[in-house]
Amino acid sequence: MQKSTKILFATLIPTLLVSNTYASEQSDAKGFIEDANGSVLFRTGLNTRDKKNGKADQNSAGQSAIFKLDSGFTQGTIGFGAGILTDGGFKIGNNFNAGPDMIPAENQGKTDEFGHVTPKDHWLRGGGYIKARMSNTTLVYGTQLVNSPVFASNLGRLAPEYYEGLSITSHEIKNLELSAGKYTKNVRSGQVGSDANNLDQAITWGAKYKINEQLSASYYGLDIKDRLKRHYVNTNFKQSLSNDRSLTYDLNGYHTKWDPEGNTYSETTNDKNDRANTIWSISATYNTGPHNVMLAYQQNIGNTGYDYNNNGDGGASIALPNSYLSDFAGAGEKSVNLQYTFDFSAFNIPGLTWTSAYVYGWDIDVANADRTKLITSSAKETEFFNQIKYTVQSGFAKDVSFRARNYIYRADEAYRDNYMPNTNEWRIFLDIPITLF
Known part of the structure; x- marks a missing residue:
């Protein structure tokens, strides 16, 4: 962990020492109050997960309100600000x-005798943060929504996933974004509490560079x-073709x-000191x-699947094209997606x-219960996905959106026992965003 902390600072500090190649964001600061904004997102959600093969269904419905209050930055060489992120809601019906x-x-997500996870009747979650900005570099400390391919908050539920910690984002060099963070608390969308997921310490770092327009x-x-x-x-490369066509x-x-203490669900080895995987995709x-x-091919190599969301790394920390209800990321799995x-x-x-x-996955490695031998190296899974989404474009209801998703998932028996049962699922959301100021 010492090495990772050094990487965090080594990634960002040099950017503060180079001359800016374009205007400073902080020089445009209008003030703590003058640049402040507030919003609330009212979200109504319904989820019906019809599990086959004798497994308990998971059906839920609820209403939430996600509130954000964000100040501007004070004027000066270093600007300061603060904000609040909170959400509250209640379940709907006989849920x-x-x-x-x-x-x-309730009960930190423990199941009852029927395999159900009892929902709270109502809830209130969230926290606050402070921030500072110098030139084009911004530092935030406190409750945050995090978004990177390796560490990302799940925003696709009634309640968002929160992290608490320190993050730094820098745009000192044109077309280059550098970021780093240190986080010590995590609350998943289905949890309540300041650190319900028992995250000890996570260090993140990264860089994104726009080489040219393509x-x-x-x-x-x-x-x-x-x-x-x-x-x-x-x-990522975008090739422009004739007549407003493109190929990306x-x-x-x-x-x-x-x-050794990391959590996985699909390893094919019982050696906790020798678990690794590489997964790649091209689309x-x-x-x-x-x-x-879009046509995509995805392949996983190693003795585990690409397992995420079980170690404090976030419910949206996957940037692969074949990710829907299933992620098609089992040990040894290959998959194609149209x-x-x-x-x-x-x-x-x-x-x-x-x-x-439609996604088809094959050559999945599945081990027995104690991970001492393979049951099969040729398990298969398939998924048919459909979504309709409408966002109001103008008028008093501008930006109100409705989306309905349907998943039909099927897999071989060996992989169902290891991963999840055959499932038919609907997710329906109505989002009503309101700008307060």
Whole structure:
């Protein structure tokens, strides 16, 4: 961990010592009150997870309000500010299950005799933060929503996932973003408490560089004490074609080394000191008018799956194309994905989109219960995904959005026992954002 802390500071300090290549963000500061803004997002959500193979269903519904108050920065060489992030809500109806982190749960998410996770009748969560900015470098300490490919808050539930710690983001060099952080507390979407997930210490660092209008590259790292060390790389290239058509290539890669105390669910070894995996993907996306078609290939190498969200690394810390209900990231797994999106603005209905995808995964390694031998190295899984989303484009309801997702998941028996049962699922959300000031 000492090494990771040194990397954190070595990543950012040099940027403060170089001359700016463009205007300073802090020089435009108008003041603590003058630049302040406040908003609330009212979210109504329904989740029905119909599990097959004798497993308990997970159905839940609720209403939440996610509130953010963010001050501006004071004027001067160093600007200071503060803010609040909170959410509250209640379950709706005869609701016996918190779902997959859909609603904050009682008893730290423990199941009852029927396999249900009891939801809270109502909840209130969140916290505050302080911030400082010098030139184009911003420091935030306190409760935060984090977003990086290796360490990301889950924002796709009724309640967001919070972290508490220190983060630094720097734009001192044009087209280059450097970031680093140290976090010591984590509250998942289905939890209540200042550190319900018992995060000890996580160090993050990363860089993203826009090489030109067509090409960008990034690297991010993560070290969670006694749990795991992870690295991520990405390259994205957009090729413009004639008649407003384009072809975008995207390459992603993760490498994870697990510490002995790290949690995984799909390892094929019983040696806790020798668990590692590398997963990579490549995709090509063709866009013409209202049509968007993506073809992706993804492959995992090693004796574990790409396991995330079980070690304090966040419920959205995956930047792979074949990630829907399943992530198609089992040990040894290969998968292909065909996704199609249609934009109904072509029919004069701006804001309405439809997405369908089919993913097929094969050659999954599955071990027996004590991880002493392989049961099979050729397990399979499939998923059919559909989503419709509409966002109001103008008028008094501007930015109100509705989205409905349907997942149909099937897998071989050996992998179902190791991962999850055959499942049909609906997720429906209505988001009403309101700007307070």
